Amino acid sequence: MTPRTTRGSRPSRRRFLATAAASAAAVLIMSACSTGGTESAKTSGAETRTVTDIAGKVEVPAKPQRIVSVDFYSPATLVDLGIKPIGVVEGFDDPDPNLRPKRYHEALKKTATIGTYYELNIEAVAKQDPDMIFAETRFLQKGELERLQGIAPVVQLDASGVGAWEDRTLMIAAAVGKAEEGKQQQATFRKRADELKAKYADVLANNTIAVFAHGQDMSTWGTYPTGHFYVPAWDAVGAKFRPFTAGEHKGEPGTVSEWLSLEQIGKLSNADILIHSYGLQDFVTSLSKNTVWKNLPAVKNGFVFENTPAAVVSSFDWGTESLNQLDGVLAKIDAKVGS
CATH class of the missing domain: 3.40.50.1980 (Nitrogenase molybdenum iron protein domain)
Incomplete structure (x- = not known):
C-alpha cells in the first residue's frame, strides 16, 4: 500500500488508492467506537480477555503467542511492542526505505507470508495455526472475515480519517495486553x-x-x-x-x-x-x-x-x-x- 512513487516493488498501488477512496463508511464505524484501544477489565476466564475493536467486543487469548497480521499496519506496532507476528502480508522482505523503516524489514524479512492485504491466502493463514488475527476488514473479500474467524479470533481494524491511525495503534496494543506501552509510545509521538x-x-x-x-x-x-x-x-x-x-x-x-x-x-x-x-x-x-x-x-x-x-x-x-x-x-x- 505504498503511496505512488517511481518504485515498482510493491503490488498495485493504484488498486490500493482506489480501495482507500471507498473507506468513508469505515470511518463512521471507527468514530462510533471511539474506544482509543482500551482493554476491558472484564475477563471471560483465566485464558481469555475481552477487548474492543471497530466491530465491538471480541474475546482474545490473554497472552497470544501466535499472531498473524493480514493487514499492512499491525506488524510494525507489534514489533514496537516486542512481539513478532508469525505471519504477515507480502513485502516485508523488500529493503526499500520508502516502504518502511529498516528495523521493521530486518525484524520481519523472513516471516511467513499469507498473501497481500487485498488478496489473502486463507490456507496460508490457517497453516500458521494462529491464536489471534489482525485484519483491516475493509480490504477483505466477501466471506473472508468469516473464514478467518473460523481459524482464530479476529481483531478488526481501520485507519480512515484524521488521527484514526492512532486509535488503531492503541487498539492493537490493547489486544495484545500492552495498552500502557502503547499509550507511552503515543505520548512520545505527540510530544515530538x-x-x-x-x-x-x-x-x-x-x-x-x-x-x-x-x-x-x-x-x-x-x-x-x-x-x-x-x-x-x-x-x-x-x-x-x-x-x-x-x-x-x-x-x-x-x-x-x-x-x-x-x-x-x-x-x-x-x-x-x-x-x-x-x-x-x-x-x-x-x-x-x-x-x-x-x-x-x-x-x-x-x-x-x-x-x-x-x-x-x-x-x-x-x-x-x-x-x-x-x-x-x-x-x-x-x-x-x-x-
Whole structure:
C-alpha cells in the first residue's frame, strides 16, 4: 500500500488508492467506537480477555503467542511492542526505505507470508495455526472475515480519517495486553509533534501545502488531503492543506483527489508549498517542460520539496521517526521562507 512513487516493488498501488477512496463508511464505524484501544477489565476466564475493536467486543487469548497480521499496519506496532507476528502480508522482505523503516524489514524479512492485504491466502493463514488475527476488514473479500474467524479470533481494524491511525495503534496494543506501552509510545509521538508545531509555528500557520504524486503512468497527478494514510506526520504538526478545486475530489474524507491530467496541474496554484512524494524527483524534473507547472506560484518561488520516506506511518515509533525526518523538511522550508 505504498503511496505512488517511481518504485515498482510493491503490488498495485493504484488498486490500493482506489480501495482507500471507498473507506468513508469505515470511518463512521471507527468514530462510533471511539474506544482509543482500551482493554476491558472484564475477563471471560483465566485464558481469555475481552477487548474492543471497530466491530465491538471480541474475546482474545490473554497472552497470544501466535499472531498473524493480514493487514499492512499491525506488524510494525507489534514489533514496537516486542512481539513478532508469525505471519504477515507480502513485502516485508523488500529493503526499500520508502516502504518502511529498516528495523521493521530486518525484524520481519523472513516471516511467513499469507498473501497481500487485498488478496489473502486463507490456507496460508490457517497453516500458521494462529491464536489471534489482525485484519483491516475493509480490504477483505466477501466471506473472508468469516473464514478467518473460523481459524482464530479476529481483531478488526481501520485507519480512515484524521488521527484514526492512532486509535488503531492503541487498539492493537490493547489486544495484545500492552495498552500502557502503547499509550507511552503515543505520548512520545505527540510530544515530538508538539515540539515541531512550536518550532515551525509561523511556517505552518501562514502557508498551505499540497502533498502530491503522479499516477501509474506519470501522465496524471493527484494530491493527498488531511486524514489520508500518506500524510499523518503533516497532520500531526497541524499543517494546512490546500482546498480541493471543482471536479478534483469526490468528497470522501481522507481520500486522494481525482487523478487529473497534467494539463490540469494549474489547480496547484492555490498551494504555497508543494511537497512531492519521496523518490519522485524524476517526475518533478520532467515537469520543467510544462509551462503551466513553471508558472505555479510555489514553483516560481522555489517552494517545491521532497516528502519524507516511508510516509505511511504504521506505529507510534514509526511516526516519531517520521516526525524527526519531517523536522529536516520543515527546516528547509523555514530557511527558504526566511531568505
